[in-house]
Amino acid sequence: MIPDWMNEKDTYVPPKKGGAYLYKTMRxxxxxxxxxxxxxxxxxxxxxxxxWKIIVLLLSIIAISVTNNKTVLLFFAAATxxxxxxxxxxxxxxxxxxxxxxxxxxxxxxxxxxxxxxxxRMNNLLVLIKVMLSISLVSIFNHSTQWNHITRGLRxxxxxxxxxxILDITLKYIYVLGNFINEMLTAHVMRAVGKNKxxxxxxxxxxxxxxxxxNELNKAMYEAMVCRGFTDDYKGx
Amino acid sequence: xxxxxxxxxxxxxxVMTAAMIPVWGHAVKKVNEVVPKEKIxxxxxxxxxSFLGMMFNVPLVGGTTGHAxxxxxxxxxxxxDAACLAVSIAxxxxxxxxxxxxILSFGANCFNMAFILPYVGYAVYKLIMKGKTDEKGAKSxxxxxxxxxxxxxxxxFFAAVEFGIQPLLFKDAAGNALYCxxxxxxxxxxxxxxxxxxxxxxxxxxxIAIFAFVKKVSPDLTxxxxxxxxxxxxxxxxxxxxxxxAVLIAATPLGLxxxxxxxxxxxxxxxxxxxxxxxxxxxxxxxxxxxxxxxVLMPDYTLGSxxxxxxxxxxxxxxxxxxxxxxxxxxxxxxxxxxx
Numbered sequence: 001m002i003p004d005w006m007n008e009k010d011t012y013v014p015p016k017k018g019g020a021y022l023y024k025t026m027r028x029x030x031x032x033x034x035x036x037x038x039x040x041x042x043x044x045x046x047x048x049x050x051x052w053k054i055i056v057l058l059l060s061i062i063a064i065s066v067t068n069n070k071t072v073l074l075f076f077a078a079a080t081x082x083x084x085x086x087x088x089x090x091x092x093x094x095x096x097x098x099x100x101x102x103x104x105x106x107x108x109x110x111x112x113x114x115x116x117x118x119x120x121r122m123n124n125l126l127v128l129i130k131v132m133l134s135i136s137l138v139s140i141f142n143h144s145t146q147w148n149h150i151t152r153g154l155r156x157x158x159x160x161x162x163x164x165x166i167l168d169i170t171l172k173y174i175y176v177l178g179n180f181i182n183e184m185l186t187a188h189v190m191r192a193v194g195k196n197k198x199x200x201x202x203x204x205x206x207x208x209x210x211x212x213x214x215n216e217l218n219k220a221m222y223e224a225m226v227c228r229g230f231t232d233d234y235k236g237x
Numbered sequence: 238x239x240x241x242x243x244x245x246x247x248x249x250x251x252v253m254t255a256a257m258i259p260v261w262g263h264a265v266k267k268v269n270e271v272v273p274k275e276k277i278x279x280x281x282x283x284x285x286x287s288f289l290g291m292m293f294n295v296p297l298v299g300g301t302t303g304h305a306x307x308x309x310x311x312x313x314x315x316x317x318d319a320a321c322l323a324v325s326i327a328x329x330x331x332x333x334x335x336x337x338x339x340i341l342s343f344g345a346n347c348f349n350m351a352f353i354l355p356y357v358g359y360a361v362y363k364l365i366m367k368g369k370t371d372e373k374g375a376k377s378x379x380x381x382x383x384x385x386x387x388x389x390x391x392x393x394f395f396a397a398v399e400f401g402i403q404p405l406l407f408k409d410a411a412g413n414a415l416y417c418x419x420x421x422x423x424x425x426x427x428x429x430x431x432x433x434x435x436x437x438x439x440x441x442x443x444x445i446a447i448f449a450f451v452k453k454v455s456p457d458l459t460x461x462x463x464x465x466x467x468x469x470x471x472x473x474x475x476x477x478x479x480x481x482x483a484v485l486i487a488a489t490p491l492g493l494x495x496x497x498x499x500x501x502x503x504x505x506x507x508x509x510x511x512x513x514x515x516x517x518x519x520x521x522x523x524x525x526x527x528x529x530x531x532x533v534l535m536p537d538y539t540l541g542s543x544x545x546x547x548x549x550x551x552x553x554x555x556x557x558x559x560x561x562x563x564x565x566x567x568x569x570x571x572x573x574x575x576x577x
Binding site (some may be wrong): 071078081082084087089090092093094096 | 548555559561563568
């Protein structure tokens with residue numbers, strides 16, 4: 001015996017654009033994840049050790065920011081542009097985007113000075129160039145060095161172990177937890193039909209579960225470290 | 238041959254720019270159809286040759302200077318359409334960063350050096366080769382040389398005409414010219430004699446030397462090969478070509494040996510003292526005096542009091558690197574020709 005409600009024709013049409021927000025979140029999450037994973041493959045065959053790269057990067061940025069000598073600035077501009085020119089087009093695209101984004105922010109800061117003090121315009125332009133050069137150098141470093149090599153390089157430079165440890169674990173956990181969030185969003189999208197009126201509720205849910213999951217992983221890792229002889233002292237790491 | 242700011246009336250500039258717009262549109266379309274995607278970044282290297290060629294100033298008769306443009310060379314390497322884009326972007330960089338050629342006169346400069354020069358140069362080359370594209374012998378070099386010589390001289394002629402019609406069209410109440418003060422009878426010989434005798438020869442040598450070099454070390458980079466469709470999908474490294482660019486960069490300070498200002502490129506402060514046919518001009522045209530000009534970062538490829546040679550080399554590196562970066566970025570949205 002089939003109940004009546006099962007014989008009724010279903011007229012439900014899911015509203016369009018349902019779940020658009022979820023897809024958007026997933027896409028941006030996926031982008032961040034891919035950016036982290038792509039990192040592993042961007043080093044060339046011949047590579048300068050990360051520690052030298054960090055030293056050169058820091059010295060260059062300091063030199064660029066303190067110099068008043070235009071020849072020095074011009075030299076750095078030429079060197080930076082030359083390195084960028086040798087990169088593949090996709091990497092150039094990202095580096096240039098970063099540089100221009102920073103340039104736009106810097107020019108917003110400099111706008112009042114630009115408008116009120118016409119005499120100092122050339123100087124303001126130099127500041128803008130300094131900002132864009134520094135950001136380009138950091139982007140180049142970022143695109144040519146793997147995460148794990150960066151942390152190793154920092155350790156070689158005697159950066160405190162706690163700092164290196166936290167940085168390393170953070171980078172790894174961004175990946176682990178990001179993957180976890182992505183999987184949850186996928187599960188949510190597959191089960192959701194039509195328009196979600198309680199978007200913030202689902203965000204809260206996902207964030208909450210992620211937090212609990214993070215805590216669990218944290219505890220598990222600490223226990224694993226203790227099992228391997230960790231005595232709450234980061235010296236030997 | 239770079240026409241500076243305020244030498245041409247804004248009306249002339251507008252006309253020339255309007256004439257260039259369809260040319261640029263056509264060039265972008267053709268490059269997309271003809272040049273394979275992986276070759277598009279290499280057009281930047283062609284533009285670099287042109288940029289560097291324009292930095293080698295040679296002293297000309299009458300105390301002025303001139304330089305090669307290399308438009309025909311790029312046309313031989315990547316086709317006239319790619320040459321049009323490459324020279325246009327090289328000119329834009331020169332105008333914006335180095336103050337060589339004006340912003341308003343950018344359209345006119347492009348018309349002479351990015352349109353007339355490569356298309357005419359390539360047409361002459363084709364005419365001499367008579368459709369035989371696979372010739373390896375000396376004929377292609379002779380054709381390249383003649384093409385580049387005719388191309389640069391015709392471009393100089395157009396520049397001279399643009400200068401020369403200014404005093405005929407634009408005068409103030411006192412009869413003094415508003416913009417360029419020399420009419421056709423002065424500007425044509427002043428531009429053409431040096432170009433026919435010296436700059437044309439420099440362009441010819443520059444074109445043949447680099448064309449022969451590229452043909453020997455990277456034959457896949459010539460337009461005849463690209464056009465014949467014999468393009469392999471494998472990625473080739475063009476280390477010798479980049480090495481040549483590096484050598485040219487290192488040699489750019491030679492361009493400083495020529496100290497004069499090119500004809501028609503004087504600043505507003507020097508024009509009144511220029512001697513033509515035994516008499517000085519004696520006045521500064523109003524358009525030049527009160528005209529608009531952009532404060533560029535590195536006027537005349539130097540920065541204030543810094544060492545000229547260092548500044549010249551660094552300018553060359555910056556220019557070349559920017560051109561390569563720009564063409565690499567252009568290659569991303571471009572579809573390019575599919576390689577079989």
